[in-house]
Amino acid sequence: MALRVNGKVVTPTGVIRQGCVEVDGDRISAVAEYPSVRDGHWILPGFVDIHTHGGGGHTFTTGDADSARAAAAFHLRHGSTTLLASLVSSPFPLMRDATAAYAPLVGEGVLAGIHFEGPYLSAARCGAQNPEFLRDPSTDELTELIELGAGAVRMVTLAPERDGALEAIKLLAGRGVVAAVGHTDATYDQAHAAVAAGASVGTHLFNGMRPVHHREPGPAVALLSAPNVVCELVADGVHLHDGMLAFTTATAGPERTALITDAMAAAGMPDGEYELGGQAVTVADGVARLARDGAIAGSTLTMDAALRHAVGAGIPIADVARMVATTPARAIGLGDRLGALQIGLRADLVVLDDELNVVRVMRGGSWVE
Structure with a gap:
C-alpha cells in the first residue's frame, strides 16, 4: 500500500x-x-549533514557507540536522516577504536560513515582542534583505518601544505574516501595541488583557513573556483556573515555548496561548560568557544536551523534544499541513493x-x- x-x-x-x-x-x-x-x-x-561532532548532550568525538547512537537520534529529530560522525584531532589509538566502534552503526544505517577532521591539520589554523594531537599525514595510519572500517571511513579533512599530504589525498581518493581541505594555512597553489591530487570538499569554507588576500588568494578562493569541489558552509550567523553566505552560494551555486552544522554535544542543550577533543568549551548565548582562547568551537546548530537561517539570508528555498540534502549527499558519494x-x-x-x-x-x- x-x-x-x-x-x-x-x-x-x-x-x-x-x-x-x-x-x-x-x-x-x-x-x-x-x-x-x-x-x-x-x-x-531528508537533510544530509556531512560534518557534525554531536548534539543533544552526546558526542561522536570519544568513539563511544552509545553516545554516537544518541547523537544521531537527536539530529534525526531535527530532520537529518543521513549524517557522518565527525571526530576531531585525536591520537591514533582513539581513531582506531572509534572506527571499530562506529563501523557496526554504519552497517545498521544509524550513521552514513565516519569523518576524521584531523589530526593532519595546520597548527597555525587549528581553531578549536587540540594542538597537541596535530601531526603530518600518515598513509600507514589511513590505510589501517580504511581497512578496519571496511567502508565506514567516508571523509578525512587535512591541510595540504603538511608533509605527505598530497600522497595521503591520492590514497584517500583512490580508496573511495573523500579528501577534504580544511584547517589549513595553504597558499592558493598548494590548495590547487590538493584538488589536482583528488580533494573534493572544502571543510567549513573560510573558517580555519588562511584568509583571502588580493595578492595571495589562499585556499578559500582555490576551493571556491574548483568546479569539482563542494564547499561546506556553517549557516549560523556566527561562523559566516550572511553576506558571505549569500556571496559564496551565488558564486559556487547550490550544486557546489553544502550546509553543515559542525555541531558539538551542546547542540540542543542549555548554555554552560562542555568538552571537545579534550578541551574545555564554554557555550554562551548558544555560541560555543574554547575556554582557553575564545576560538569558535564548532556550533550548537541543527540542520533545520541552518535551513531557516539560509532562507532568512535570502537564498531561495529550492536552492537551500539542495544545499542541505542533494549536494552533500553527492559530495559523499550517496547521490544515487x-x-x-x-x-x-x-x-x-x-x-x-x-x-x-x-x-x-x-x-x-x-x-x-
Missing part, C-alpha cells in the same frame, strides 16, 4: 506548490502535482510548517517517532 504525503514539494528542479510524494516501502515511487492540495506543509528531502525527492531514491523526507519548523520526519519510508 503506497503512502502519500501532500504539500509544497521541493524537488531538485523547483517547487511543486500543489504536490505529493508517494512512498512504496522504503522508496519514493512518485513525485507529482496534486491539484486538490491546498496550503499544505513544505516537503523537503538519497538526498532528493526523486523516484527510486530512499524515502527520506522532512515536513516543515510555514515557519520552517520540523513537523514530521520520514526515514526509509517510516515516520520517525
Whole structure:
C-alpha cells in the first residue's frame, strides 16, 4: 500500500506548490502535482549533514557507540536522516577504536560513515582542534583505518601544505574516501595541488583557513573556483556573515555548496561548560568557544536551523534544499541513493510548517517517532 504525503514539494528542479510524494516501502515511487492540495506543509528531502561532532548532550568525538547512537537520534529529530560522525584531532589509538566502534552503526544505517577532521591539520589554523594531537599525514595510519572500517571511513579533512599530504589525498581518493581541505594555512597553489591530487570538499569554507588576500588568494578562493569541489558552509550567523553566505552560494551555486552544522554535544542543550577533543568549551548565548582562547568551537546548530537561517539570508528555498540534502549527499558519494525527492531514491523526507519548523520526519519510508 503506497503512502502519500501532500504539500509544497521541493524537488531538485523547483517547487511543486500543489504536490505529493508517494512512498512504496522504503522508496519514493512518485513525485507529482496534486491539484486538490491546498496550503499544505513544505516537503523537503531528508537533510544530509556531512560534518557534525554531536548534539543533544552526546558526542561522536570519544568513539563511544552509545553516545554516537544518541547523537544521531537527536539530529534525526531535527530532520537529518543521513549524517557522518565527525571526530576531531585525536591520537591514533582513539581513531582506531572509534572506527571499530562506529563501523557496526554504519552497517545498521544509524550513521552514513565516519569523518576524521584531523589530526593532519595546520597548527597555525587549528581553531578549536587540540594542538597537541596535530601531526603530518600518515598513509600507514589511513590505510589501517580504511581497512578496519571496511567502508565506514567516508571523509578525512587535512591541510595540504603538511608533509605527505598530497600522497595521503591520492590514497584517500583512490580508496573511495573523500579528501577534504580544511584547517589549513595553504597558499592558493598548494590548495590547487590538493584538488589536482583528488580533494573534493572544502571543510567549513573560510573558517580555519588562511584568509583571502588580493595578492595571495589562499585556499578559500582555490576551493571556491574548483568546479569539482563542494564547499561546506556553517549557516549560523556566527561562523559566516550572511553576506558571505549569500556571496559564496551565488558564486559556487547550490550544486557546489553544502550546509553543515559542525555541531558539538551542546547542540540542543542549555548554555554552560562542555568538552571537545579534550578541551574545555564554554557555550554562551548558544555560541560555543574554547575556554582557553575564545576560538569558535564548532556550533550548537541543527540542520533545520541552518535551513531557516539560509532562507532568512535570502537564498531561495529550492536552492537551500539542495544545499542541505542533494549536494552533500553527492559530495559523499550517496547521490544515487538519497538526498532528493526523486523516484527510486530512499524515502527520506522532512515536513516543515510555514515557519520552517520540523513537523514530521520520514526515514526509509517510516515516520520517525
